[in-house]
Amino acid sequence: MNENFPDELVARLAAAKDASRVTARLTSAEKADVLNAIADALIAATPRIVAANADDLARGVVDNIGDGLLDRLRLDETRIANLAAAVRDVAKLPDPVGQVIGGHRLPNGVALEQVRVPFGVVGAIYEARPNVTVDIAALALRSGNAVLLRGGSAARSSNTELVAVMREALATAGVTADAIGSVDDFGREGARALMKGRGFIDVLVPRGSAALIETVVTESTVPVIETGAGNVHIVLDASAPLEWARDIVANAKIQRPSVCNAVETVLVHRDAAERLIPTVVEHLQRGGVTVHGDARVQQLAAGVVAASDADWSTEYLGLDIAMKVVDTLDDALAHIREFSTGHTESIITTDLHNSERFLAEVDSAVVMVNASTRFTDGGEFGFGAEVGISTQKLHARGPMGLSELTSTKWLARGAGQVRA
Amino acid sequence: MNENFPDELVARLAAAKDASRVTARLTSAEKADVLNAIADALIAATPRIVAANADDLARGVVDNIGDGLLDRLRLDETRIANLAAAVRDVAKLPDPVGQVIGGHRLPNGVALEQVRVPFGVVGAIYEARPNVTVDIAALALRSGNAVLLRGGSAARSSNTELVAVMREALATAGVTADAIGSVDDFGREGARALMKGRGFIDVLVPRGSAALIETVVTESTVPVIETGAGNVHIVLDASAPLEWARDIVANAKIQRPSVCNAVETVLVHRDAAERLIPTVVEHLQRGGVTVHGDARVQQLAAGVVAASDADWSTEYLGLDIAMKVVDTLDDALAHIREFSTGHTESIITTDLHNSERFLAEVDSAVVMVNASTRFTDGGEFGFGAEVGISTQKLHARGPMGLSELTSTKWLARGAGQVRA
Numbered sequence: 132m133n134e135n136f137p138d139e140l141v142a143r144l145a146a147a148k149d150a151s152r153v154t155a156r157l158t159s160a161e162k163a164d165v166l167n168a169i170a171d172a173l174i175a176a177t178p179r180i181v182a183a184n185a186d187d188l189a190r191g192v193v194d195n196i197g198d199g200l201l202d203r204l205r206l207d208e209t210r211i212a213n214l215a216a217a218v219r220d221v222a223k224l225p226d227p228v229g230q231v232i233g234g235h236r237l238p239n240g241v242a243l244e245q246v247r248v249p250f251g252v253v254g255a256i257y258e259a260r261p262n263v264t265v266d267i268a269a270l271a272l273r274s275g276n277a278v279l280l281r282g283g284s285a286a287r288s289s290n291t292e293l294v295a296v297m298r299e300a301l302a303t304a305g306v307t308a309d310a311i312g313s314v315d316d317f318g319r320e321g322a323r324a325l326m327k328g329r330g331f332i333d334v335l336v337p338r339g340s341a342a343l344i345e346t347v348v349t350e351s352t353v354p355v356i357e358t359g360a361g362n363v364h365i366v367l368d369a370s371a372p373l374e375w376a377r378d379i380v381a382n383a384k385i386q387r388p389s390v391c392n393a394v395e396t397v398l399v400h401r402d403a404a405e406r407l408i409p410t411v412v413e414h415l416q417r418g419g420v421t422v423h424g425d426a427r428v429q430q431l432a433a434g435v436v437a438a439s440d441a442d443w444s445t446e447y448l449g450l451d452i453a454m455k456v457v458d459t460l461d462d463a464l465a466h467i468r469e470f471s472t473g474h475t476e477s478i479i480t481t482d483l484h485n486s487e488r489f490l491a492e493v494d495s496a497v498v499m500v501n502a503s504t505r506f507t508d509g510g511e512f513g514f515g516a517e518v519g520i521s522t523q524k525l526h527a528r529g530p531m532g533l534s535e536l537t538s539t540k541w542l543a544r545g546a547g548q549v550r551a
Numbered sequence: 552m553n554e555n556f557p558d559e560l561v562a563r564l565a566a567a568k569d570a571s572r573v574t575a576r577l578t579s580a581e582k583a584d585v586l587n588a589i590a591d592a593l594i595a596a597t598p599r600i601v602a603a604n605a606d607d608l609a610r611g612v613v614d615n616i617g618d619g620l621l622d623r624l625r626l627d628e629t630r631i632a633n634l635a636a637a638v639r640d641v642a643k644l645p646d647p648v649g650q651v652i653g654g655h656r657l658p659n660g661v662a663l664e665q666v667r668v669p670f671g672v673v674g675a676i677y678e679a680r681p682n683v684t685v686d687i688a689a690l691a692l693r694s695g696n697a698v699l700l701r702g703g704s705a706a707r708s709s710n711t712e713l714v715a716v717m718r719e720a721l722a723t724a725g726v727t728a729d730a731i732g733s734v735d736d737f738g739r740e741g742a743r744a745l746m747k748g749r750g751f752i753d754v755l756v757p758r759g760s761a762a763l764i765e766t767v768v769t770e771s772t773v774p775v776i777e778t779g780a781g782n783v784h785i786v787l788d789a790s791a792p793l794e795w796a797r798d799i800v801a802n803a804k805i806q807r808p809s810v811c812n813a814v815e816t817v818l819v820h821r822d823a824a825e826r827l828i829p830t831v832v833e834h835l836q837r838g839g840v841t842v843h844g845d846a847r848v849q850q851l852a853a854g855v856v857a858a859s860d861a862d863w864s865t866e867y868l869g870l871d872i873a874m875k876v877v878d879t880l881d882d883a884l885a886h887i888r889e890f891s892t893g894h895t896e897s898i899i900t901t902d903l904h905n906s907e908r909f910l911a912e913v914d915s916a917v918v919m920v921n922a923s924t925r926f927t928d929g930g931e932f933g934f935g936a937e938v939g940i941s942t943q944k945l946h947a948r949g950p951m952g953l954s955e956l957t958s959t960k961w962l963a964r965g966a967g968q969v970r971a
């Protein structure tokens with residue numbers, strides 16, 4: 132780390148690094164016990180957490196952050212119980228640490244083994260919802276890592292209290308409290324130290340808006356796992372069955388519009404436009420969706436708003452959708468190449484040639500045929516945990532499980548061998 | 552990419568991205584054919600390459616770069632033949648692309664499959680030896696990637712010619728020439744564009760000095776695979792057999808001192824100091840090694856230079872070695888924690904408790920017991936290729952094979968499934 136940070140901040144980073152040597156050696160059973168102790172402590176501390184949260188909510192009202200954000204910020208008895216239950220679920224996940232991924236003997240007899248090991252210190256920079264504080268800490272700890280957190284200022288009091296409760300539980304359980312730390316009290320310098328903390332922070336996970344993620348990716352000299360932005364497309368091929376097209380588009384948009392795997396743009400092959408668009412649009416509109424269409428879509432369905440160029444690159448994260456008629460599958464693929472964020476795309480088709488082309492040529496973390504884009508999710512994929520969805524190609528791509536919070540190490544056992 | 556680069560430079564990046572869609576879809580046999588055509592072309596172009604290399608050598612003499620660098624820069628008929636042979640070897644490597652790594656069916660019947668895919672465009676920033684130009688291009692192409700190169704200015708003419716020859720071979724073989732490109736003609740702007748080329752460059756591999764790697768890691772907003780620096784340690788435990796200690800230390804230092812897996816510091820347990828140090832030091836000295844020792848080492852062997860604090864963090868990459876007596880295994884582990892670059896460490900011991908502690912607690916890419924650190928090598932590990940040795944924890948750690956030049960993608964095949 133080449134930059135000058137306050138000694139106390141550097142000490143915080145060093146404490147996390149030291150703690151990571153402790154967490155790396157905890158057994159799976161010990162980590163489960165500690166996580167269950169943290170869950171108990173969160174329940175027991177409900178009044179303290181709710182009181183701290185009230186400060187944040189009051190500040191949110193004064194700052195006029197809006198009802199949506201206020202709701203995401205709120206912690207009550209039920210939500211804290213859910214948080215604790217989520218920690219217990221993480222405690223039950225299979226421990227990736229120590230897993231032997233491969234190995235072989237060299238011709239000279241040296242035995243090679245590649246095993247999963249914790250990263251060391253996981254840094255997390257995130258916004259808004261205080262439950263991320265507990266989620267990330269639990270996932271990092273289950274995979275043998277120490278964690279350093281930097282939460283959003285809107286949830287400052289809640290995060291401080293949650294971290295304090297978790298640290299007390301760690302200390303009571305006989306594990307160093309520094310296994311879970313926060314740099315919130317250092318303000319912007321804290322975030323900067325996580326981003327520049329090479330030698331202390333082994334990997335950085337940003338969670339939040341596209342702007343936050345962009346900043347972290349740009350500023351950080353620590354390796355980053357980029358999660359997030361999903362400008363997700365569904366292509367309705369010439370052969371798309373009407374019911375699949377209608378139901379998958381509606382599900383992908385309406386079931387939970389605020390998340391990254393919700394569809395944002397639908398591309399319809401011109402040979403199917405007349406057959407599909409009226410029904411698909413009507414079904415969306417009945418679900419409260421505003422359709423932003425090009426001229427050809429507007430001709431085929433009523434109530435369609437004219438799409439502007441900006442619509443093709445907009446991640447609405449709400450009840451809006453863009454729709455366009457394309458002349459060929461090639462045009463659809465070119466549109467996706469230009470505007471996709473590489474998260475998830477799906478094609479609805481019964482044409483084998485086109486489905487195979489789509490799977491081969493679309494360069495996204497998850498490429499689907501005849502399924503809702505909402506399936507791109509760690510829980511749906513059966514990973515049991517929500518570590519995030521990576522949109523980069525390095526290390527992890529797509530929904531991440533607990534093993535994506537680990538690195539590997541080679542062990543070599545010899546008996547005096549030297550290289551010839 | 553937020554920065555303003557010349558249009559011609561952006562066009563170069565875009566051409567590589569376009570070419571990567573072509574290389575991604577080449578079959579394994581097609582890629583092998585192209586690589587063999589490149590090998591043929593290199594042999595056929597020997598006079599052109601030697602002539603271009605003569606320019607670099609002449610400039611090197613004027614610039615007084617020294618005999619060592621001049622030798623590394625030199626290309627003659629034999630070296631070009633070796634380069635071509637290496638390309639043919641890469642053509643024979645198993646193709647990682649398309650490999651199915653895992654998969655399962657979701658409860659609703661959606662079939663999930665995780666497959667290896669090329670990264671897309673691999674950027675490489677490197678120094679000195681022009682053979683890296685051909686090596687990296689061949690490895691990138693074998694794994695289905697396009698490549699954009701930025702070589703050292705000392706080898707500018709040679710690199711330009713090598714790239715031209717490879718591009719001609721690609722075009723003749725009916726594959727786009729842009730599968731192999733260079734940004735050397737854009738000078739520093741070219742390197743900067745690779746580092747800031749998000750959306751065009753998928754991964755960046757720096758090869759060269761610690762300073763070069765540090766610059767790339769610090770400046771790049773593209774994900775980097777950090778390779779390199781090895782401040783490698785060997786611990787001689789109290790129980791270390793004399794012959795193993797002597798032979799492994801000598802092999803790890805002398806067999807090829809200029810490489811990153813050569814040992815730089817030996818830590819000797821005090822209970823074995825008297826028994827081991829005289830022989831180990833004498834053996835090293837007979838091999839031409841200067842031993843930089845602490846006071847206790849100097850007491851036990853003649854001709855030992857006094858070590859200064861700087862010696863513990865020096866990667867000599869030559870016939871020098873640092874040596875220190877430690878009181879306990881804990882002290883050795885603490886020293887390694889402070890000074891290791893996380894590349895390779897080895898312990899010589901017959902004590903099972905100590906060997907297991909060492910394997911568990913040393914946080915390096917490769918941790919060895921009773922073997923020479925020179926085994927940390929893609930070729931020795933049986934990967935058949937020298938992609939580099941990663942010292943970071945993300946994506947790849949330790950010697951990298953061809954599959955480390957690939958990413959993955961999830962394919963999901965459904966029949967109308969939507970999320971409940």
